[in-house]
Amino acid sequence: MLGAIGLDARQESAYRALVALGAAEVTDLAHRLALPETDTERALRRLEQQGLAARSSARRGRWVAAPPGAALGALLTQQRQELEQAEAAAATLAREYRAEAAEPAVHDLVEVVTGAVAVANRFAQLRLGAAEELCVLVADARTDAGPAGPGVVRRVVIEREALAAPGGTAGLTAELARGERVRVVDRVPSGLVVADRALAMVPLTARDTDPAALVVHGCGLLESLLGLFEAVWREALPLRPAAGGYEEGACGPDATDLEILSLLLAGMTDARVAKRLELGLRTVQRRVKGLMELAGVTTRLQLGWHAYAKGWVARDPWE
Structure with missing residues (x-):
């Protein structure tokens, strides 16, 4: 839980144990944590750097926990300030990018991303970077569409075969509970994600090969991909919770x-x-x-x- 302020699991455990004890010898703390003394002392030194622990002046080898309210509060304030600075820098860079990209070169309108890690990271960027709308076509049950940011309208179309596959309904309960719009269709022509109608990502390779994807910026190809999504969306049936699973909405009004x-x-x-x-x-x-x-x-x-x-x-x- 304290990973957001830069502590790993071992350091967090050490701090929690030290808070519970108030103060402790390295040997006693290592025994309590079931860790070697060298690892325990390394974790304590990291806590000292963060202002969460201090060496006792009364006894050598004894460590004292800093009060959580003050120590963690200071770290959280620092994190907020750094986040605000990063947000301001991101906004400035976005303005500069839009100004420079008013007339982008043709070869800059399309990116080719290769490798599982790179594709996954780029997908996460599109998903979490969307500010208004996220449109997703899911053709593979193993694809995790994932949630969007707060206030983002999210429309997802899932291929019926992917829905029926093991694990195909994972996450649907949470998505539907959040009011997200999910539909199902017989066949999705291709996986696709479109963020804010300004950036799209579509896979280039088959499911069983090394992943590669095409990232498309604002251009005619992007408009075609948006048209593809809207066509599939219109033909798909709404998905809603039902007893023991999910059911598709009626194909027309009552x-x-x-x-x-x-x-x-x-x-x-x-x-x-x-x-x-x-x-x-x-x-x-x-x-x-x-x-x-x-x-x-x-x-x-x-x-x-x-x-x-x-x-x-x-x-x-x-x-």
């Missing part, structure tokens, strides 16, 4: 949804629709939001076009 949709397309407001159908206003708005998610659209105008295209509602015969 009767009440159709009534609401028809009245909205006739020009009624949400309030008038609610009154006409004897529903609560929030119920109508919630159902409309659900229809937009089901259709994979972001505006009501798009929802209307989708409703006609899918046959959810019919045009008047004289049109």
Whole structure:
């Protein structure tokens, strides 16, 4: 738990034991930790550097714990200050990058990343660096889509075969509980992650070979990858928790949804629709939001076009 302030597991154990005892000889502490005395003394010296322990002035070889409230509080304050400085530096670099990359060279629009570690690190950068939206296509049960940062809208489409594989549902409970939007489809054409509609990553190699991936910056290829994701998203079915597992959402709206949709397309407001159908206003708005998610659209105008295209509602015969 104290790894964030630079302590490893052995150093943290030594500090916890020293706090419990108040003060201790190296020999006694080593016995308590089941460690060699040399390793225990090395851990104590590291704690001394961090201001968490001090050598006793009364007895040679005896160490005293620094009060946790003051000592850890000082370290945490220092960490916060360093983090704020790093955030400021990152923001400055981002502004400089955007200014310099206004007209990037063609060969800078695409990166090739090779090797399992490099690919995993780049994927983590995209996932954790997203500020607004993260779109993911998961074709392999072994792929860990992972959570995004706070406030980031996350849409994930999972291939049905990957979902059925051992371990394929790992993490889904937490994802659905966080309100993340997860859908399932028969086949995902390719693994894909798109961060903030500005950066995408797509695998280049088969699943059983040494990993390699393509990282695509803002360009026509990125727009094509976004179009691919949206097409797969529209065809996929929502996934929701169910007793003993998961179940896929219905492929279309129910009767009440159709009534609401028809009245909205006739020009009624949400309030008038609610009154006409004897529903609560929030119920109508919630159902409309659900229809937009089901259709994979972001505006009501798009929802209307989708409703006609899918046959959810019919045009008047004289049109």
